[in-house]
Amino acid sequence: MLVVCPICWYKNTVNCLFENKIFVIFSDLQFAVVDIETTGGWPNEHGITEIAIVLHDGKKVERVYEQLVNPQQPIPIYIQGMTGITDAMVSKAPIFSAVAAEVYDLLKDRVFVAHNVNFDYSFVKHHLKMAGFDLQSPKLCTIRLARKVFPGLHKYGLGSLTRELDITISNRHRAGGDALATAQVLEKVMAKDGMNTIQEMFLRENKEQLLPPNLPATQVKNLPYEPGVYYFHDAKGKVIYVGKAKNIKFRVTNHFTGLNTGRKRQEFLRNIYSISYQTCPTEFSASIFESVEIKRLWPRYNKS
Structure with missing residues (x-):
């Protein structure tokens, strides 16, 4: 075994x-x-x-x-x-x-x-x-x-x-x-x-x-183990969530663990079709960049 x-x-x-x-x-x-x-x-x-x-x-x-x-x-x-x-x-x-x-x-x-x-x-x-x-x-x-x-x-x-x-x-x-x-x-x-x-x-x-059903596994596999900002996109390519991470790959993967059965989270996961990211030198710089990007994009699933 x-x-x-x-x-x-x-x-x-x-x-x-x-x-x-x-x-x-x-x-x-x-x-x-x-x-x-x-x-x-x-x-x-x-x-x-x-x-x-x-x-x-x-x-x-x-x-x-x-x-x-x-x-x-x-x-x-x-x-x-x-x-x-x-x-x-x-x-x-x-x-x-x-x-x-x-x-x-x-x-x-x-x-x-x-x-x-x-x-x-x-x-x-x-x-x-x-x-x-x-x-x-x-x-x-x-x-x-x-x-x-x-x-x-x-x-x-x-x-x-x-x-x-x-x-x-x-x-x-x-x-x-x-x-x-x-x-x-x-x-x-x-x-x-x-x-x-x-x-x-x-x-x-x-x-x-x-993983969410519509997200290709290769996109998660190719994520870097570095600080940065990541973006979840819907079927039309629109950014629906922006997050920051000390380690982008670990943080993104952690989004999909657990079993929160709430309507908002389940809908969120079903609407993720792709991921993009921008690496940053440090976690602190990623935090600042995340704040800028949220204000610029106003993603649907980010808290105001």
Whole structure:
């Protein structure tokens, strides 16, 4: 077995850059492929309407768990239209706290796998915490995994990716159908590359799992270990946040750790598409330059 830090992924935790927390990765990984349907995009404001968990031993599906959940709030009409899950369907379903113990038992001691894993993981972890369970599982994102194993595809959303890989999705936009399709993506990856890429992502680059979904990992890898000012840009290239740092790479990476499920932070992370920076001679000069840039640009997510 191997002990690593889930934040900085140093094998020797003495060199841990962040929280110095540890967990154990076993050579025979067990997976829990998860998909959820929700009433919206913010874990601390919206509820889960359906959850599916596909238990996978790396070779085959062992069990499929599917459960409608009463979110204790109305499901928006547009979401009902997309998923087919109505208020009437969930009115007599159990609330999440009633199934939390079973969900936790299914997920613990397994790698949490999902397509855009940070979305599903943040919801499940938050709602488990509200029910009294502390989920601490390593994460694996099939979007980032597919980009490594199947480079050059036009899109990596679940619908596009499954078409490219000749995977048929039954019951699209329902938790069970999407979870089973994601499990097949995992199988295709393993059939082509075995466990090599998965192990590499855990042991070398699993910091990528923490990154916002729209931010290329190469941009973070190329950041300098120097003082300076950094800029987060949205999809149109507009600066939405300016920050200063003694060490730009460490500070930027630290933005993506933790699990603040608040609407503002979740929206902030989803709007980060690129990073730029300007190095400075000292931390003090970076602080002065940051103040100048905030006043010049008035970024959306900087506090006034």
